[in-house]
Amino acid sequence: MIEIPALAMIIGVAAFAITGVIAGARQDANIFTVVILGVVTAVGGGTVRDVLLEVPIFWTEAFTLIWVAIAASCIAFFFAKHVITRLARTFLYADAIGVAFFTIAAIDKTLLLGHTATVAVTMGFVTACMGGVVRDLLTGTPPLIIASEDLFVTPAVVGGVLYAVLLKTMPAYVDIWAIVAIGFIIAFRIYAIRTSLQYPSKLRMHF
């Protein structure tokens, strides 16, 4: 098992929470609603993962990450007008960091419970994207995972498969593979953002 650095988890949770605040801003929401959206986005993925794994939901055992999400949402709320809109791109990068760490941490957790690599990669994917899906459902916007034209979750899935394959082939180097996979997901996602990377036309449906 790898140790996800606490700072990485905090960056990820805060970045996810802020995307929730930005979504709430579009709805002219009050601070209470904004905090709910931030928290749900931040911990929604991990919650669904733990429900599917039938293990205690992580925040029922350690509430800290929810406090981080609440704090990040409140700060974002009060600085939203002046800062968030100008730094929107920066948050996409923070979001990429969150996705990367959450994916790999979820794969580790699932493998430790004795599940197969296939199930683990699925859980990595679920953890990375479910928070955003719930956020989009609550704000009545079509889920980004479906509607978005650029590569949103593909990096997490490809990076997750890479991690699982490396781990299966050479299990001794778990720490190195985690760093490699996390770096890969971040780099792939940032590349996709910068180049507005899309699937080629042949792999998209046109009716």
Place this chain on the structure above:
Amino acid sequence: MIEIPALAMIIGVAAFAITGVIAGARQDANIFTVVILGVVTAVGGGTVRDVLLEVPIFWTEAFTLIWVAIAASCIAFFFAKHVITRLARTFLYADAIGVAFFTIAAIDKTLLLGHTATVAVTMGFVTACMGGVVRDLLTGTPPLIIASEDLFVTPAVVGGVLYAVLLKTMPAYVDIWAIVAIGFIIAFRIYAIRTSLQYPSKLRMHF
């Protein structure tokens, strides 16, 4: 542990179910759909709570409350045109009673399972609002919890925190604190309905 009076649970479930029927009416739905909406609204919150707590879902052990929800939905269906629309405000009050009792009952259940007060208050909130969220998602309307301008779930959360604090400080008087918290939630919610209470402009986002 407090004993929630059976009548209060029945009033709450029936009130929640009727809000589901009213939502279905807007969709020109048939009786089967209306009953589904009523039942989901009535037991959805408690179902999500039990999923998150990883305990048996309450209605798999005692189906009675689902029968109550089905009966309330059917009655509401046949009287909808003549009665419900005229009594819409009355149902808001019944709904407030349901929210209050469900919140406090959920906090009690969670504390009994050995969780912290923070987790318990969270579960109280989830129980009070998730039924309505699922109802709104199923009928394709933006969830009230996000879209509503008046104070919808805030009373339940504030009352839940109040109950948890009182219980922690003076655990001997659990029955009294339950009555106090339930009364507080009902009064706060009704006050919010009557005065169209909103968060001050500073605590709302304007983009």
Place this chain on the structure above:
Amino acid sequence: MIEIPALAMIIGVAAFAITGVIAGARQDANIFTVVILGVVTAVGGGTVRDVLLEVPIFWTEAFTLIWVAIAASCIAFFFAKHVITRLARTFLYADAIGVAFFTIAAIDKTLLLGHTATVAVTMGFVTACMGGVVRDLLTGTPPLIIASEDLFVTPAVVGGVLYAVLLKTMPAYVDIWAIVAIGFIIAFRIYAIRTSLQYPSKLRMHF
């Protein structure tokens, strides 16, 4: 317990997956998104059932049906333009087969866990419809179960009740009752499709 033939499960999963692909086609989605929609539609109902029953999610123990859903989604993706639109009605029939087998299999699974017949029928209903509900939510269309004018889930519920009653009265003939109930659901659903069967006006709400 009855043995659901593997072929029936595969037909059902593939049919459900293809309805997901068709829903994705309306969104101009890429192949990755299409596969997600297909898989979620195919295994979503069974996943929710297992979450509510608090048993290990079926695909964490046997991933095969997810591979079937992935394969069906990919095939449907590449033949979508030429075949699916022309065969839309055929898929409604395949879908009816899936609903029938999934409902009865879910009832059996729930009864085997020691739950009452009422809970079992509820789980049959949840399994049959939740995949489609999640598909509709993800694609931002009003859930068919609520919005659809024709009889969509009613056959599954009526067939489920029939199965439970027969099983309770004469438990020895479980295999026969399963075949009867599955045949009934398929026939009822196909009759509803062919005749655009609707609830009579008295059982629908008009505001």
